[in-house]
Each structure stands twice: as C-alpha cells, then as structure tokens.
Amino acid sequence: MNAATKLGAYLLGLAVLFGGALGVGRAAGPVATPPGDGHTASRATGHGSARPAGGDTPGGLQVSANGYTLTPLPVTIRPGEAADYRFTVTGPDGAPVTGYQVRHDKRLHLIVVSRDLGHFQHVHPVLTGGGVWSVPLTLPSAGAYRVLADFAPTGGDALTLGADLLVPGGHTPKPLPRTGRTATVGGYTVTLAGDLVPGRAGGLTLMVSKNGRPVTDLQPYLGAYGHLVALRAGDLAYLHVHPDGTPGDGVTKAGPGIAFQAEVPSRGDYRLFLDFRHGGEVRTAAFTLTAVQATGAAPETAPGGHGDHGH
Ligand SMILES: [Cu+2]
Incomplete structure (x- = not known):
C-alpha cells in the first residue's frame, strides 16, 4: 500500500466508524427484551x-x-x-x-x-x-x-x-480517578459515607462543607437537596439513586448531610456524581467508589484495580 492508499483506507475507516455511530440510533428498532433470569x-x-x-x-x-x-x-x-x-x-x-x-x-x-x-x-x-x-x-x-x-x-x-x-479529533483518555471519599468543587468539600454493596440497597450520605464549616442551607434542586447519579466503570450502566426525604417534608434538613438509597448490580468501580445547589449555583462533586461484597456473604476475591479500596 502506498501512502495515499493507506490514507484513503484510514479515512474510509473513519467514515465507517463515525457514519456507523450516527446511524445507530436510526437503525436500531425496538428490540425484544430478554427475560430476566430471576436471580441477578x-x-x-x-x-x-x-x-x-x-x-x-x-x-x-x-x-x-x-x-x-x-x-x-x-x-x-x-x-x-x-x-x-x-x-x-x-x-x-x-x-x-x-x-x-x-x-x-x-x-x-x-x-x-x-x-x-x-x-x-x-x-x-x-x-x-x-x-x-x-x-x-x-x-x-x-x-x-x-x-x-x-x-x-x-x-x-x-x-x-x-x-x-x-x-471527532485527537483524544487521550484518562484513567478512572482514584477511589476516594472526599471531593472538592468550587470551594466546597463533600465527603461520602456508606458503601455500595452489590444486590443490596444501602444508604449513602454526602456531607457538604465550605471553608471547613458544614453547609446547612442547601437549596432544593430537582425536588431534593441533591441529585446523585452512579455510573458503572467499564460500561456506564446508569444507576439513578433515590434521595431520602424531600425539602419541606418537615424531617429532611437542608444539609450538611444529603442521604440516598443506592443499589448496584455488581462488584467493581462506580463513578458517583452529586449535583447540589447552594448560593444559587449548581455544582457537581464526583467520587470513585468500589462496590464490595458484604461481610459474611459468599466469599469473593477482592476486585483488582487502581487506587485505594480501603474504607
Ligand atoms: Cu435532571
């Protein structure tokens, strides 16, 4: 192959790649839903x-x-x-x-x-x-x-x-950020308590502080004091998480803690994104968290990976 032919083949490959991607939505008709196997x-x-x-x-x-x-x-x-x-x-x-x-x-x-x-x-x-x-x-x-x-x-x-x-364009993917329980965004520090346990609903609490002081006047955003999205690393499976309580219910406080119920389908790493509103602005704090098997459950090898998996 001479250089021109190679370039042509490369461009054709790109066209197939991108054309294919654009066509995905249009080409995909309704698909049959596979029956659940009942135990996942x-x-x-x-x-x-x-x-x-x-x-x-x-x-x-x-x-x-x-x-x-x-x-x-x-x-x-x-x-x-x-x-x-x-x-x-x-x-x-x-x-x-x-x-x-x-x-x-x-x-x-x-x-x-x-x-x-x-x-x-x-x-x-x-x-x-x-x-x-x-x-x-x-x-x-x-x-x-x-x-x-x-x-x-x-x-x-x-x-x-x-x-x-x-x-389109040149791109250098980044490794998944290290696991951790503290995130900072725009002068705010958010710390995460609780664990992701596969197959079991569990509580996650995110504590918001600013300049070392707990934030107690969070503003409602999308009907809650926070909005948490969890995505599984590897395939971006989407696990939307329920907030515990709603603003104005007489029980739920406007910070510093925001509580959620989360359940993940499998072990492994998840990226969590918390949207919260304070001072009229919405900010997003992000965490990487590893879902681990509950103590006492069937023994499984701890997942390999990056960063610190400790709690
Ligand atoms: Cu939304």
Missing part, C-alpha cells in the same frame, strides 16, 4: 419507582428498550464549541413521543458523560415541536461520549436509554 439482583433504581430498562438489565446500556428508541439527530460537535444537540424518543408505534411525565421537576433528564468518566454533564433539554428534544451542548474535548436519557412516557414506565456521541 440488579435493582437499578430510576427516578421514581420504575424498573430499569430491559428487566434486570441496568439502564442506559441500550439505545432501545420496551419499544422505545432513542434517536439522536445528526450533528457534528467540535470540541469547545456549542452545538444544538437534538434527539427524539420514538414509541412502540414508531412515532416520536410527545407526552412525558414530570419526574424530579423535569420531563426528561439527560446525562452526557465521557466514556472515560472524566467529564459529566446533567442537562435538561426542551421539547420542541414534533417530539424533538433540543439542548445546547458544549463538550470540552474530542472522544467518545455517552448520552443517557432518563424519562417516563405518559402512561408508561420510566426508563433510561443510552446512545453514543462521538466528537
């Missing part, structure tokens, strides 16, 4: 009481589930430049869905995350005519991203569908 304890909790998409399959892994398909509209996103990201959700009848339930203050929650889990955005697209969702999106760098749409059609169950989003 993956109760990924969505907003509300919904079961995850695809029975016991965690949410976010499929572009199509239960007859609903996430279809991104073609767009080329350049690093650092705002783009209008648009998509539809088609229903079992093949038409774009226009009726959605409001959950956590919104009809649809969109998570955009880089495949290496280094970049995270939680945005709320607006529903324009014809069932087309639209959101301005700026991504910092080239690479592979995952878009996760969390919604419940009117009269239907909540589900989370996921699609790839590829930003």
